[in-house]
Amino acid sequence: MQALFTIVLEILLAIVAGTALGIVLVRLLRRSRQRRQARLAAGPRRSLLAFVADNGEEGSHDLVAIPEDAWRAAEPHALALLRKLRGEAHLGLVSVFLRRGTARTALGQLHSRSPVRRARAAQVLGDLELRQAVPELCRLLTDRHDEVRVVAVRALGRIGDPAAAWRIIAALDRSDPVPSLLATHTLVQLGPEAEVTLSAALDHPQARVRAVCLDALGLLGATGSVHRIARVLKEDTHLDVRIAAAAALGRLGTRGALDPLTLALHSSRPPALRAAAAKALGDLGATSAVPTLTALLTDDAFHVAHEAAHALRHIGPEGLAALQESDSPHALEALALAEVLTERKAGVPA
Amino acid sequence: MLELVRDVLRWADLGIFVYFVALNSGYLILIALAGLEFAKHLRRMPFAGSDDMFRSPLTLPVSVIMPAYNEGPGIVAAVQAMTALRYPRYEIVVVDDGSSDDTFEQLRTGFELVEVPRVVPDDVAYRSQVLAVYVARANPETLTVVRKTNGGKADALNVGINLSRHPLICMVDADSVLDPDALLSVAKPFGDDPLRVAACGGVVRIANGCKVIGGRVVDVRMPKPWLLRIQVVEYLRAFLMGRTGWSRLGGLVVISGAFGVFRRDLVVEIGGLDPGTIGEDAELVVRLHHHLRQRKQDYRVIFVAEPVSWSEAPSSLRVLGRQRRRWHRGIAEILGKHRTMIGNPRYGRIGLVALPYYVVFELLAPFIELAALLLLPLGLWADAINTGFALEFVLVAYGYGMLVSLSALFIEEVSFHRYPRWSDLARGMAAAFLENFGYRQILAFAQVRGALAAVHGRQAVWGVMNREGFDSTLESAGSLHRVP
Numbered sequence: 001m002q003a004l005f006t007i008v009l010e011i012l013l014a015i016v017a018g019t020a021l022g023i024v025l026v027r028l029l030r031r032s033r034q035r036r037q038a039r040l041a042a043g044p045r046r047s048l049l050a051f052v053a054d055n056g057e058e059g060s061h062d063l064v065a066i067p068e069d070a071w072r073a074a075e076p077h078a079l080a081l082l083r084k085l086r087g088e089a090h091l092g093l094v095s096v097f098l099r100r101g102t103a104r105t106a107l108g109q110l111h112s113r114s115p116v117r118r119a120r121a122a123q124v125l126g127d128l129e130l131r132q133a134v135p136e137l138c139r140l141l142t143d144r145h146d147e148v149r150v151v152a153v154r155a156l157g158r159i160g161d162p163a164a165a166w167r168i169i170a171a172l173d174r175s176d177p178v179p180s181l182l183a184t185h186t187l188v189q190l191g192p193e194a195e196v197t198l199s200a201a202l203d204h205p206q207a208r209v210r211a212v213c214l215d216a217l218g219l220l221g222a223t224g225s226v227h228r229i230a231r232v233l234k235e236d237t238h239l240d241v242r243i244a245a246a247a248a249l250g251r252l253g254t255r256g257a258l259d260p261l262t263l264a265l266h267s268s269r270p271p272a273l274r275a276a277a278a279k280a281l282g283d284l285g286a287t288s289a290v291p292t293l294t295a296l297l298t299d300d301a302f303h304v305a306h307e308a309a310h311a312l313r314h315i316g317p318e319g320l321a322a323l324q325e326s327d328s329p330h331a332l333e334a335l336a337l338a339e340v341l342t343e344r345k346a347g348v349p350a
Numbered sequence: 351m352l353e354l355v356r357d358v359l360r361w362a363d364l365g366i367f368v369y370f371v372a373l374n375s376g377y378l379i380l381i382a383l384a385g386l387e388f389a390k391h392l393r394r395m396p397f398a399g400s401d402d403m404f405r406s407p408l409t410l411p412v413s414v415i416m417p418a419y420n421e422g423p424g425i426v427a428a429v430q431a432m433t434a435l436r437y438p439r440y441e442i443v444v445v446d447d448g449s450s451d452d453t454f455e456q457l458r459t460g461f462e463l464v465e466v467p468r469v470v471p472d473d474v475a476y477r478s479q480v481l482a483v484y485v486a487r488a489n490p491e492t493l494t495v496v497r498k499t500n501g502g503k504a505d506a507l508n509v510g511i512n513l514s515r516h517p518l519i520c521m522v523d524a525d526s527v528l529d530p531d532a533l534l535s536v537a538k539p540f541g542d543d544p545l546r547v548a549a550c551g552g553v554v555r556i557a558n559g560c561k562v563i564g565g566r567v568v569d570v571r572m573p574k575p576w577l578l579r580i581q582v583v584e585y586l587r588a589f590l591m592g593r594t595g596w597s598r599l600g601g602l603v604v605i606s607g608a609f610g611v612f613r614r615d616l617v618v619e620i621g622g623l624d625p626g627t628i629g630e631d632a633e634l635v636v637r638l639h640h641h642l643r644q645r646k647q648d649y650r651v652i653f654v655a656e657p658v659s660w661s662e663a664p665s666s667l668r669v670l671g672r673q674r675r676r677w678h679r680g681i682a683e684i685l686g687k688h689r690t691m692i693g694n695p696r697y698g699r700i701g702l703v704a705l706p707y708y709v710v711f712e713l714l715a716p717f718i719e720l721a722a723l724l725l726l727p728l729g730l731w732a733d734a735i736n737t738g739f740a741l742e743f744v745l746v747a748y749g750y751g752m753l754v755s756l757s758a759l760f761i762e763e764v765s766f767h768r769y770p771r772w773s774d775l776a777r778g779m780a781a782a783f784l785e786n787f788g789y790r791q792i793l794a795f796a797q798v799r800g801a802l803a804a805v806h807g808r809q810a811v812w813g814v815m816n817r818e819g820f821d822s823t824l825e826s827a828g829s830l831h832r833v834p
Contacts, residue, residue: 005742012749019756020779023763027775030767076396083401116393123397150542151397181408181541219407302471329469336466340490 037073044074048081048093056092063096071100082127094128103130110136115145122148126155134161141171141178153178157186162193169197169213173206180212187216195222202228207238214241218248226252230260243276250280258286265292271301278304282311287318297328309334352732359725359734363743366722370747373711377587377754380595381761387598388655388765400534403541404438410544411439412537412611413514417506418444418524422451426460428524431565433492437533442493444524445510448478448500457495462487468494468513474622476508477501483513503607504623504630511622514614521631522659523608527557527567529657536611539652548638548649549612551597551605553590555768556582557660567660572774577670579781580789581663587758590655597653601704603639605651607631609659616642627687629680636688639700656766671796678800681713686804713801716794722747723791748786755782 044066051059066074082093097103102124109121110133122140125133137159140152149171156164168186171178187194198213199222214232217225226249233245246264249257261284264277278296281289289311296308309330312319320338323331403409414432418425425444432442446454457463468483478501486493498509507521518537522528536552559573572579589606596602605612607630617634620641627633635651642649664670685692685708692709694701726743729735735743759778762768769775 002736002739002742005739005746009742009746009749012746012753016749016753016756019753019760023756023760023775023779026760026763027767027772079396119394119397146543147394147397150399154399154402179542179544181406181410181544185402185406185408215408302469306469306471329467332467333469336464337485337490340464340466340485340487344488344490 040070040073041077044070045077048074048078051092051096052081052085052089055087056089056095060092060096060099064099079124079127097128103128103133107133107136110140115143115148118143118145119148119151122151122155126151126158129159131159131161134159134164138164138167141167142174146176146178149178150182153182153186157189160189160191162190162197165190165194165197166201169201169204169209172209172212173204177208180208180215184212184215184219187212188219192220192222195220195225198222199225199228202232207236207241210236210238210241211244214244214248218251221252223252223254226254226256230256233260233264239270239273242273246273246276246280247283250283253284255286257284258289262289262292265296271304274299274301275303275307278307278311282307282314282319285315287315290315290318290322293319294322294326297323297326297331305330306333310337313338356729356732356734359729359732362721362725363729363735366718366725367743367747369718370722371750373715374750374754376707376711377592378757380599381587381591381754381757382595383598384591384594384655385761385764387594388761391655392765398538400531400538403538404436404534406438409438410518410537410540411441411516412437412518412520412533413510413516413614414440414442414520414522414533415507415510415514416442416444416522416524417447417503417510418449418453419447419500419503419506420449420451420453421524422449422453422456425453425524426456427565428526429457429461429493431527432522433489434530434565435528435533436530437537439516440520440533441491441515443510443513444493444495445506446495446497447503447506448498454495454497458484461489461493461495463495464490466490470509471512473512473618474508476505476512476622477625478505478509480509502625504625504627507607507630508622508625511614511617517614518611519614519617520611521607521609523661525662526554526608527562527565527660528609529659530566532609532657532659533611535654535657536609539650539654540611540613543650546648546650547613547652548616548642549605549610549635549651551593551602551635551651551653552609552611553593553653553655553658554585554606554608554661555590555658556585556663558663558665560660562660570768571771572769572777573665575665576781576784577667577789578663578665579777580785581670583755583759583778583781583785585663586762587755591758591761593653594655596704597651599699599703600650601699601707602651602653603636603700603704603708604632605635605653606659608661612638627680627683628676629684632680633684633687636684636691636700636705639697640688640691643697643700667792671793674793675796675800675803678713678716678797679804680800681708682801682804685709685713716797716801719790719794720798751786751790752782755785 047059047062051063082090085093106121106124109117112118118140122137125137134156137152137156140148143149143152153168153171156168165187168183172183187198195217198217201213202210204210210232214229217229229245229248233242233249236242236245246261249261261277261281265274278293281293293308293312296304299305299308305328309323309328312323313334320335323335416432429442429444444457463484464487465482465484470480478499481497481499484495494513496509496513498506511519518540520533520536532552536550539547539550556578557567558578559571560567561569561571572582593602593604610631616638620637623630624633638651664673685705691697691701692705726740730737730740756779759782769778
């Protein structure tokens with residue numbers, strides 16, 4: 001037994017020493033690599049900054065002529081810069097990337113076996129805002145790796161081609177769908193031209209799809225869809241969808257939203273929906289909603305009364321006057337907050 | 351008879367040895383899993399989409415709840431640091447849990463607080479009395495301060511949950527310093543997988559010795575005292591690697607109260623934190639597992655390793671002992687409270703792997719450690735084992751422990767390498783060696799006392815943790831110290 005212990009001990013000591021040595025080696029190698037990368041990237045980074053400072057008018061040939069290893073070292077910086085730029089400088093830098101063959105390489109890598117490579121390629125194509133890549137990126141919406149699908153959705157949003165709308169909506173109708181908030185954000189990025197597709201999708205059998213489309217329509221300010229949204233608020237079988245419809249109507253801010261939201265406040269409706277409708281009326285800012293909201297200040301459901309009070313605060317002077325006449329604790333809270341906000345706005349010192 | 355005693359001692363010593371090997375092998379497996387997870391995380395960094403999340407108007411807003419009890423010296427700097435986090439929409443709810451020092455006065459003058467008659471909902475029960483609610487004059491919708499009678503950390507958190515307005519709640523300690531992107535990283539999984547992610551823990555590292563400017567850790571350094579250096583290595587091994595490993599296994603049962611994000615609706619559904627348990631943070635996670643497993647819901651409780659929350663660690667053995675006694679008491683109470691889950695296939699990996707592991711390798715570990723200290727000399731005295739065997743036994747057992755700590759340092763060096771100085775690297779390796787001589791044994795004693803206190807149901811005592819606090823100005827720089 002003791003002999004066995006001796007052998008184990010010797011092996012263990014060797015592994016311990018090897019691990020300690022490994023830590024030192026890893027640090028040495030990493031530092032040496034970092035120094036090399038920094039040296040390689042220094043020149044291209046200077047050229048990139050000069051190019052951007054010049055609004056992308058001068059220096060593109062220099063950037064295209066940078067040797068491959070130096071460009072690789074500077075590429076993360078160039079991509080980060082690309083995401084921050086707008087206008088001519090952005091277009092100029094995109095053109096540099098295209099001339100260097102980055103888009104071609106990325107399109108090829110969309111078919112890579114590695115999910116990491118596919119996702120990275122999708123990210124690059126999104127950063128380049130390359131419209132030609134839309135069909136390929138749409139294909140990635142059914143990728144078996146969720147992270148690839150997520151990056152593809154994001155890239156499609158950056159490109160902003162409304163033709164991708166229905167494919168993104170379809171990606172929501174899966175057993176493992178893309179995240180709802182990401183899909184909503186992307187659909188909004190596609191712009192007003194996506195409204196028709198989004199409005200049509202309000203009849204989709206999948207509740208998640210309807211909720212996402214409602215959020216997107218609200219954020220897009222799709223006033224042409226008010227009646228369809230109002231119908232969803234009234235008739236949909238899913239509470240979450242109806243709540244999304246109420247929020248969307250509030251964001252749209254049109255007169256046509258007033259009646260359906262007021263109807264949704266009825267005491268027979270679920271408290272979560274009533275609270276959402278009260279909040280939406282506040283977002284709407286309609287003074288004609290003041291009497292209805294005032295009546296809710298003493299509602300038994302905490303969140304309904306709370307949202308009604310803050311909706312009145314949002315409405316402005318008429319709402320505040322109604323709050324002052326009420327002795328509901330929610331009204332007192334909303335008034336106190338309104339006072340602090342007004343003081344802050346007016347820059348009144350403490 | 352003597353021969354029988356010798357046989358018993360011989361087998362007991364061998365059993366303890368096997369236990370040590372199994373314990374360290376368990377750690378090593380978790381560290382290896384953490385290594386895989388870090389590699390995955392780092393490869394995906396370029397397309398993680400954190401910037402998109404920061405820019406999106408749809409990113410889920412977060413309520414940061416910060417319970418504070420006698421945190422006067424550092425509370426303003428801590429809240430200021432929180433207000434500077436990189437996150438699109440969040441509010442901070444500071445709950446002054448009946449402090450007897452100037453915590454509230456500091457907040458009132460620091461943020462020009464204005465009292466508002468907030469109506470406190472009773473989404474989760476709390477046993478104290480809310481005295482008043484205040485908002486910051488400059489940011490009334492971002493900073494809320496609640497004054498309440500003392501009711502303990504769990505009770506303060508429950509009041510904070512009631513006052514929180516956002517769908518995600520983040521619990522942080524008042525002495526925590528978060529990296530600027532910490533909230534973004536910990537909330538990100540909720541956006542990426544909103545249907546399944548129920549809770550997400552962030553890693554806590556030791557801030558002592560680091561340079562903190564304007565509520566930001568700007569220079570990471572090893573602290574000077576060896577007691578703290580050993581804790582740095584211990585935190586790396588147990589918190590960073592251990593929890594990442596458990597997260598990868600789908601068996602994470604501890605999210606530190608110093609930094610964790612939860613879905614508010616789920617926390618409300620399970621009744622908030624349990625004020626009757628001393629390890630309320632871990633208990634909440636176990637209860638969440640209990641609840642969601644019973645509902646047969648597909649969910650995830652995960653852990654993100656970067657960026658981090660920095661916390662002050664005890665620099666005296668007495669305070670450290672008290673902390674570990676409390677932690678171990680917490681483990682014992684949680685395992686006792688949720689004993690029906692242990693070994694129960696209904697609770698999946700939590701019931702069959704994570705909780706049994708906690709019983710055998712966390713709860714019992716200090717008992718076995720102390721038993722080894724007793725039985726090994728006894729075996730020598732009774733001639734059950736010879737000196738050579740005993741020596742090699744100790745060397746193998748502790749050598750393996752040292753290998754585990756070095757492996758954690760290795761993975762840290764490969765992945766995040768937060769300690770840039772060569773001297774700190776050397777100190778970390780030395781600490782991995784030194785922790786085996788005295789540190790572990792003394793803490794094992796404290797842990798045993800904690801477990802026994804849980805068994806006997808003695809009154810839980812938090813004890814005093816004096817703090818000097820972080821730098822409160824944007825210009826000044828300095829190191830974190832604790833009042834001696």
